[in-house]
Amino acid sequence: MRRLLALSVALLALALAVAGCGGGDDDSGGTATGGTPSGTVRVIMEEVPDTDIVKSLLPEFQKEFPDVDVQVEALPYDQMRDRIVSSFLASDPTYDMIVVDNPWMYDFAKGDFLLPLDDRITAAQDFDHEDFAQPLRDIAEVDGATYGVPFYNYALGLIYRKDLYAQAGLTPPTTLAELKAAAAKLNTGGRAGIAMQPQKGYKIFEEWGNYLFGAGGAIQDADNAVVLDSPEARTALQEYIDIYKASAPKNSLNWAFDESLRAVAGDKAAQMISYNWMLPTLNKADGPAGKLAGKFALAEVPGGKSILGSWSWAIPKNSASPDAAWAFIAWVTSKQHEKERVIAGGAPVRASAMSDPEVWEQGFGEDYYTTVASILEDAAPLADGPNAEEMINVVGEDLNAAVAGQESVDDAISSAASGAQETLDK
Amino acid sequence: MSRPLRALFLVIAVVAVAFPFAWVVLISFKSRVDLNDPSSLSFTPTSANWSEVLHGGVLEAALRSVEVGLATVSVSLVAGTLGAYAISRFKAGGGPARFGILLAQLMPPAVLVVPLFILFFNWNLRDTIWAVIAAHLTFVLPVVTWFMIGFFDAVPRELEEQAMIDGYGRFGAFRRVVLPQVLPGLGAAAIFGFVLSWNDLFYALILAGGNAETLPVAISSYNTFRGVELGAMSAAILVSVVPVLIASFFVQKRLVRGISGGGLKY
Amino acid sequence: MLRRIPIGYRFLTPLAVVFAAVFAYPFVYSLWLSLTNYTITRRNETRFVGIDQYTGLLDNDTYRQALVNTFVFVLLAVSLELLLGLALALCLQRQRWARNVTRAFLLAPMFVTPIAVGLMFRFLLNQQIGVIPEILGTFGLEIDFFGPDLALFSMVAIDVWQWTPFMVLLLLAGLESLPKQPFEAARVDGASRWLTFRSVTLPLLKPVIVVAVLLRALDAFKVFEYVFAITRGGPGTATETIQYQVYRTGIGFFRLGEAAAMAFVLVAVVLTIVVVLFRRLMREAT
């Protein structure tokens, strides 16, 4: 009796699940329909300042599109992906519009979860898609189709203390050797030469990738094949380890972004490789750096090519109101509102905004925006292809093991390279 | 152990427990700038973290956690107590029943959460506290049942037999005579189940974030992509601990007595 | 109709129904998933692969390391918690002054959500900005808490901080329910305190210890939050645990089939151990 009951409950549930999972495939989005869009757009976003800025623009959007109701649900990062994927799997979606982190883009697109936006982009007036930085557009393009519109970037740059550099007679390093020297020189008793983020997984790869590029290496070639197993990668990792051992805070093997920021803001480290938009935050008078505000500057990472991260707007295939969602995306990413967003402190994605004197003046100054523009010019993401998230973790594990001294540099690189290739081929 | 040694040991234990809490209290009054050095003692106290926490939905989340905990525990107590009685007294379900309870305690949430999600989706319970309650039942129910089996094992069979001879049926005897014997244990199991539910992050995070945020979710949301908001998180931790601590001051005696009522058998 | 069902099963019904509703389906579903290559982002390619996911784990070095780490973690954490818990319970049992306050206070760590505990200790133990290394530094000590050698033990220490109170609670309850006569007998026999503890207290307390250890161990096998909050499994694979791997593989990399297999291997191993130990204990008890 009891067993039978359990079984029938399970079977019933299974049947329901199968019925529930199948939906959403027949909606082949593409062309924008005419007329004024209307409907509710539920969007999931990350709990970050850039989201708050978008929220602050909403009343303006509402005025222009009174029939579209945009409802923002802001969540912590770790919670977002699970919920997005869950929403994909449902026939009645939770979200009509989403923001996609670059490692997810390929899998989401290949998983047939996203609406291709090419036709809508072409049809949109004065949209000027070319205005978005090329690497950002590339991320949103999977197998020739465009699935996202850039929202904001999180490319990395070198954030350093101008005053300390001046005192020591240093200029921002352009090579790894110079970075090493600068870090060593700035390393004094109470203050580390550089704060690093060697935490296993995403964090170390995100940081070390800049070293790799700086050493002239690459992660993937034009055909997306992994080319990590190179002398350049070995050099980059050796340099990374040397700098960590010589100039990073003691015992900081598990450090991530948070600790580095705290160290730099708290005058316990002279510089860090971090997200470019941390600069305005650090320089804000009432920001985390307190009295140190204004003493920070942003430079390109040594070598000039940095790791790129980006968030893109996208519309799930099972969105209940794709037209209204697109109306919002087109509106918020238009040149004009990009400008407003950037002035309000958002991380830029359009060349036009970054070269706009009005933005410089009301934002964080010309230097900052031109530096960001040049960072974005040739920045590249950690992974391009399937299973990006896992590939990043695989590489990040070997890198971290090498820094911890559990693996030799040589072994770590070859293991990372083969692991990465295997993951991409899965 | 001699008396001074015991006292010393207890003092060390109290300090070991108190120290992190003292630190948490300290940093809950620190500003963002002061938090760059979380351990320094010289800082200008600010109430910003507290007002952020108290106005930022943490209290609502705490209330929701209480609701989830109470509901989970109530269902667990009813189903778990009856089931435990059946397993203890009638060997109902035999080995598989006891085995299933162990199994349930062991299952990693990461594996159960996706099927659960699909289930709640189909039942239209997504993003409600009901989903969280149901998910919490997957681990609270086995623990409560496990506890209660032990308590029932300790109740002499003659008591209910006497009650049945005295004029009650099975259920009457259970309700009027057996149940009162395990009440203290029931309390202990309830509190323990409540703590498990109160602490769960994983299920609550995935099954009911935004609209049905529980306290751990609220606390963890201070661990952002852009760093940990230590100050606000600390205030939130204190919000979550203080009420339970006060409660535990009043119930710990009962808790100890409840568990020692004979429920700890294998 | 109802009367025909044996009385035991009538009492069992609510449990069975609730259990079936919230547990049976997800369980059966994931069991099935573990036999497929189900990947959320590639649902169209899902097919039945039999035990491939399981045999695949044999070659997975990280998984094996995670298994080892998990067992080391559980073994160390639970034994330390037992030892400390026992010592504390013995002290608390005989304590008179400020008894309730002490007891209530010592339980506090249990009530903090583990992710918060993880984050607290991530900063407390941080070499540069943490207060504990600073204090140790004044004694000339420098400990790399999250370095390759100690990271797993730091996780153990955090678990001990949070869950020793649980042991204290159960053991204290056990101690207070012990009969008095054996202790009086031991006193008459002139047994030393240590001998009394070893040959009277411990054997009498054994059932409680078994339950406490079992409950704790089953929970410790699910260690996830500390790893997630602090090291993400690093340095290298030093703090990889099964739960964290299951989470990463299933939720992070979308490969639910493989994640389910990972989980079931752990479940199978632990259940085997528990059942074997149980049998032995049962035999000893009778």
Added chain:
Amino acid sequence: MAEIRVEALRKRFGEVTAVDDIDLVIADGGITVLVGPSGCGKTTTLRMIAGLEDVTGGRILIGERDVTSAEPKDRDLAMVFQNYALYPHMTAFQNMAFALKARDTPHDEIRDRVMHAAELLGITDLLERRPKALSGGQQQRVAIGRAIVRQPAAFLFDEPLSNLDAKLRVEMRTEILKLQKELNATILYVTHDQEEAMTLADEMVVMRAGAIAQQGPPRVVYAEPASEFVGGFVGSPPMNVIAGEASGGVFRAEGLEVPVPLTAAGPARLGVRPEHLRPSGPGEATLTADVEVIEFLGSSGIVSLRRGNGDSLKALVPADALESVLPGAACPFRIDPGHLHLFSADGSARLH
């Protein structure tokens, strides 16, 4: 009060037959005692009558009513358990009132009946106490009081005195007897203690291995045990048994010859109760044995003997006859020929 009849009652636990087709009549207004070693099925029989154990086969009738499959609560029986089974969360009063409450007895009547029972048992002062605050004897009285209050068709006692100390046990025994007379109660009483059984029983039922070995008034069971088992089980110290051969009215064993009222021939076993083995003059002696130990009881003494062939015997010797018995010495003893018990070689049957 009513008579209880048990017909072909059987109970099986899996492969084990605990009670094997027993027939029994528990007479109205008397004490019937089920006695036997542990595992003989006496408690199972009692529990089946109470309704606590399902019946595998047979019928149970209380009065004229067939209660074989009735719920315990519908059998109108009261039971006193070995460990009293007092509800720990209720006071003595509440314990005693519980069954009446269950039957929706009016409040005043409950009060009267409980008070009456309490007076009868002398526990009026203890009514507000919880079981934990009562001594073993007091708990026992509350348990009995709880049964009395019910005014049931019959009382079932499951080894109610075995948790009491020896002195209290004797006291309570008398008390139960007095109560029984006062209430003219029908009582089915289970015990493993043969002395308790003999002192209490109007009718004594000796059980062994799920079957009734002998049934009858204690005197009869004692005087004419139906088998060697009953002979050995009833009486203290237990009956001496000597293996030998019977032929032509004489029982012969090594170093021993006794005339017996029996004509048949063949191997047999001779049962002699210790009180029928007395020291004697050398001329009258039936046997000679070494005295090992003497346990002095006051009015008599238990003498442990060892015969030449290694058999040990016990004799119950009046105090005045003890003088002639010296530890360590070989003494002549005489078996009283009027009190012999002769059993078949396997001990299963009485031969005369």
